[in-house]
Amino acid sequence: MVKRKNKIDKYSVAKAHWNLFIRKVPSDEAAADRIFKALEEKGRIVCCCGSINLNRNAGSRFFICQLCKMRTFFTVGTTFEGVSRLQAWLGAIHFAENNIAISALGFSKIAKVAFATARNCLLRAAMIVAGTIDESAPVLIGGELLQIIFRRSRETPPRLHPQAEQDEVEKELAEQFNVNVIFDNDTSANQEKSSCDTSSDVLDNLSPLQKQVLGLMGDTPISIDDLCDMTSQPAGILGSAAVMLALEGLIQDMPGGRYIKTVQKLQNKNLRDVTCPTAEIINAAIAFIREHFQGVSRKCLQLYLAIFWYCADRKTWKEGALFSAFLDQPPLGRSALINYVSPHLLKMPIS
Ligand SMILES: [Zn+2]
The missing domain is CATH 1.10.10.10 (Winged helix-like DNA-binding domain superfamily/Winged helix DNA-binding domain)
Incomplete structure (x- = not known):
């Protein structure tokens, strides 16, 4: 009963935020205006001829140079390149910036977009966040997170449980690091x-x-x-x-x-020179992912860890930081998410 009540509450909070958001960004056109303004502030609205004498109609995705008459789509070169549902994408950023973790299904209902679009918004935002994780961030193998891996992906070996994907990763890691601690042997x-x-x-x-x-x-x-x-x-x-x-x-x-x-997991001592997150952080990540996304695949695990980082580390991810990252990062391409595979050594930016 309590769990159910929490779910309803969470949904209504997200809805309230969405209503607030669409008052400011009521349409895809309004979203385009917002992106244009932000790029302008960054000094990036310039024609390729160098002119800044430009014409643009409100809501339009392009501007026309007064000098050379060239038409330029200003989202080109940003993560928004080629995105049609700009409002939903800004909404996903708005949710993230207001610390509202939401599943793709929940987001698709609230934003009234297709599930695939919702998933795309949320996981691309996660990819952007994951892309900013520092090399020096603490790492984990992922075996610690086995209990939340129960979704299949293209990487899951046929006819095996999704967790088998993690086993494959650990086997490869064992070879890579020349350690022999993965599986208990038969004897x-x-x-x-x-x-x-x-x-x-x-x-x-x-x-x-x-x-x-x-x-x-x-x-x-x-x-x-x-x-x-x-x-x-x-x-x-x-x-x-x-x-x-x-x-x-x-x-x-x-x-x-x-x-x-229970498999004896690779321990920190086997991977010299790396730090590991504390058990407390790992448990917090597990609880977070369970609460908001139930189960995930090994393939996408890093993205969910990134969402956890985003929500847990509001100092790094202060308001506007994600939107700015969307503008600064190059487009990910249509297949980026499909082809995304979490690294063998997962990065957990909080220690
Ligand atoms: Zn021009």
């Missing part, structure tokens, strides 16, 4: 060792049955029914053993009531 000696490395106290306190269940877990998801077959124990006690192990973080639940052993 029990190795399993024992890697588990002990992280949680020997926890392991000592497990019951014999819990230890047995843990020993049976691996990379392949196993259901309670499977465990019944393997141990000849009743489903009830196996289920509670599994829940306990999951609570300890030793195994994790997968769709369909199945479990796998």
Whole structure:
């Protein structure tokens, strides 16, 4: 009930902001005027002949040079190049600048644009933000964020869970960094060792049955029914053993009531010279993405982290900063979003 109420509240806040916004920017033409004015202030409304003696009708997307009569589309060279729904795009920026995180579906309803347009607005804004992240920003592998990766993308291996995309990334990273900590190996000696490395106290306190269940877990998801077959124990006690192990973080639940052993993630020590965000920041990002976007794909993960950064770091992203970035950044191109793939090492600008 409480959750539902929050959702309604969030939606009404977004709606109120939208109503405020469309009073200032009532149409795509008004949006064009606003962009023109901002570019003018930046000194970028100049004909290619160098003249600033220009004519433009209100609402128009081009100006005509009085000197050489050339017609120039002024959004060319900005992120707004070729965008038809300028109002929606400015609305997305307005939302971001007012710290309103909203899903593409919510935005499409409020702005009355197609879902694809809404998604495009929101994720392109995120791409702009992600593009400004400094090289020195703390990095994370992404395994920490497995619980929010449950959307498929073009990068998801066929017939596998979306999280498999993360596994692929980690395998490649392991090769790249020449470390060998990704997956627990099949041999029990190795399993024992890697588990002990992280949680020997926890392991000592497990019951014999819990230890047995843990020993049976691996990379392949196993259901309670499977465990019944393997141990000849009743489903009830196996289920509670599994829940306990999951609570300890030793195994994790997968769709369909199945479990796998928790993968030992790459630790900071394996990637020298990089800083990692604190657990607090990671948890805040997870909670934020869950609340506003539910699940995401590994492919787009960096974009959602960028949105989180944007909302969490209002000092860097003070009012007008995103709009300015849209004007200053080159156009992304139609396929930019489709082809976007989050980097192996995700950047988290807040530490
Ligand atoms: Zn000219």
